[in-house]
Amino acid sequence: MDGQVEEVNGEDLVINCTNGKKATVNLSTAFPKDTESPRGGVEDMTRLAYLHEPGVLQNLKSRYALNEIYTYTGNILIAVNPFQRLPHLYNNHMMGIYKGAEFGELSPHPFAITDRAYRLMINDRISQAILVSGESGAGKTESTKSLMQYLAFMGGKAKAEGRSVQEQILESNPVLEAFGNAKTVRNNNSSRFGKFVEIQFDQYGKISGAAIRTYLLERSRVCQISDPERNYHCFYMLCAAPEERAKYKLGEAKTFRYLNQSNCIELNGFDDSKEYVETRRAMGIVGMSNEEQDAIFKVVAAILHLGNVEFGEGKEEDSSAPKDEKSQFHLKTAAELFMCDAKGLEESLCKRVMATRGESITKNLDAKGAALSRDALSRIVYSRLFDWLVNKINSSIGQDPDSKILIGVLDIYGFESFKTNRCLTGMLLHLI
Numbered sequence: 001m002d003g004q005v006e007e008v009n010g011e012d013l014v015i016n017c018t019n020g021k022k023a024t025v026n027l028s029t030a031f032p033k034d035t036e037s038p039r040g041g042v043e044d045m046t047r048l049a050y051l052h053e054p055g056v057l058q059n060l061k062s063r064y065a066l067n068e069i070y071t072y073t074g075n076i077l078i079a080v081n082p083f084q085r086l087p088h089l090y091n092n093h094m095m096g097i098y099k100g101a102e103f104g105e106l107s108p109h110p111f112a113i114t115d116r117a118y119r120l121m122i123n124d125r126i127s128q129a130i131l132v133s134g135e136s137g138a139g140k141t142e143s144t145k146s147l148m149q150y151l152a153f154m155g156g157k158a159k160a161e162g163r164s165v166q167e168q169i170l171e172s173n174p175v176l177e178a179f180g181n182a183k184t185v186r187n188n189n190s191s192r193f194g195k196f197v198e199i200q201f202d203q204y205g206k207i208s209g210a211a212i213r214t215y216l217l218e219r220s221r222v223c224q225i226s227d228p229e230r231n232y233h234c235f236y237m238l239c240a241a242p243e244e245r246a247k248y249k250l251g252e253a254k255t256f257r258y259l260n261q262s263n264c265i266e267l268n269g270f271d272d273s274k275e276y277v278e279t280r281r282a283m284g285i286v287g288m289s290n291e292e293q294d295a296i297f298k299v300v301a302a303i304l305h306l307g308n309v310e311f312g313e314g315k316e317e318d319s320s321a322p323k324d325e326k327s328q329f330h331l332k333t334a335a336e337l338f339m340c341d342a343k344g345l346e347e348s349l350c351k352r353v354m355a356t357r358g359e360s361i362t363k364n365l366d367a368k369g370a371a372l373s374r375d376a377l378s379r380i381v382y383s384r385l386f387d388w389l390v391n392k393i394n395s396s397i398g399q400d401p402d403s404k405i406l407i408g409v410l411d412i413y414g415f416e417s418f419k420t421n422r423c424l425t426g427m428l429l430h431l432i
């Protein structure tokens with residue numbers, strides 16, 4: 001609440017608010033305002049006479065009203081999510097303007113932060129790191145993309161043969177997003193993993209290699225989602241691709257238990273079948289052959305089938321078996337896609353083998369236990385698939401063993417506050 005003090009009654013202040021209302025507040029909850037600060041706010045908040053929370057928020061709000069989404073506090077860039085595309089801010093012309101400009105000379109921008117990191121790295125020969133942090137949906141991933149875009153612009157080499165390193169780094173985004181992003185309550189494209197990208201440079205300041213490290217993929221999402229969230233995008237993309245549906249014996253997304261626990265199947269403004277084609281294109285750019293791409297989607301389809309296997313009572317006491325014909329079909333199809341023996345897969349889900357010293361004991365699992373094994377298998381397979389994808393991207397981009405300088409960008413996934421913690425990964429992440 002913004003206003004002017006009209007009267008002081010002991011500890012209470014009577015405020016004439018700018019919205020025309022009058023309010024009485026306690027002295028301890030009132031903060032002084034710099035009446036001389038410009039109406040449109042200041043570009044660098046260290047220039048504010050009072051650097052308290054209401055002052056900071058007021059400044060960001062005034063700038064946001066003028067479509068100025070970036071503000072500095074010294075060396076730190078604060079980004080306020082515009083929730084609309086602002087392409088004029090991120091084009092080649094803008095990158096050219098920021099190239100080599102003195103920090104603080106131009107309007108606050110991720111390009112200015114990156115330019116500074118790049119110059120420090122080149123001039124002082126010291127590696128730099130940029131940390132992107134904020135709550136879920138704040139715009140970390142979008143900011144990280146513009147940082148990368150600028151680094152590719154500054155350090156990109158002319159294309160020799162095949163795809164350049166910078167192209168591969170930029171194209172790794174849609175691949176990782178397809179397999180590691182999902183719609184959450186707060187963000188339609190929320191990264192459910194942490195990412196640290198190391199961009200390596202040669203002595204001439206050109207990109208010579210890169211490595212992507214990912215952390216703590218939210219595995220629980222593979223088997224458990226709640227309204228109005230979605231599972232990882234790749235599942236819906238595959239179900240929306242007509243040819244693949246026939247190839248992998250898939251049906252509509254809503255027929256799979258791992259997807260239909262939530263009523264949200266389609267996303268506004270997100271065409272899953274188009275995204276599938278885009279993802280395959282990006283996978284090609286980051287060095288995955290057609291056979292590898294098919295194998296990856298085979299695993300995705302197998303997980304969907306596995307999720308539809310239900311268990312009932314088996315022939316022996318406390319044992320279990322696929323519940324009906326439908327479950328038998330999904331189990332058989334999952335085994336085909338995993339390229340393993342269907343009976344072996346069934347046994348591994350319906351029985352537990354305990355290794356003791358010198359011998360192993362096989363114990364039957366009841367239907368509930370078998371369902372837990374099924375979900376555990378789906379989670380582990382999916383997270384291994386994700387790790388495989390990251391390794392593949394890394395080996396295809398390649399690291400430069402001779403590089404002495406690099407810029408690291410850490411995009412660690414955002415905080416969410418729920419009444420109950422929904423998964424162990426989320427809780428651990430907040431503890432870090």
Ligand SMILES: Nc1ncnc2c1ncn2[C@@H]1O[C@H](COP(=O)(O)OP(=O)(O)OP(=O)(O)O)[C@@H](O)[C@H]1O
Nearest residue numbers: 084085136137138139140141142187190191413414
């Ligand atoms: N600079 C921007 N320009 C345009 N849109 C933006 C910008 N920043 C964020 N957005 C919008 O906000 C959405 C959420 O942003 P983003 O995915 O970057 O958030 P995040 O902080 O990475 O969230 P999470 O931690 O959940 O992954 C984007 O999908 C995009 O629609």
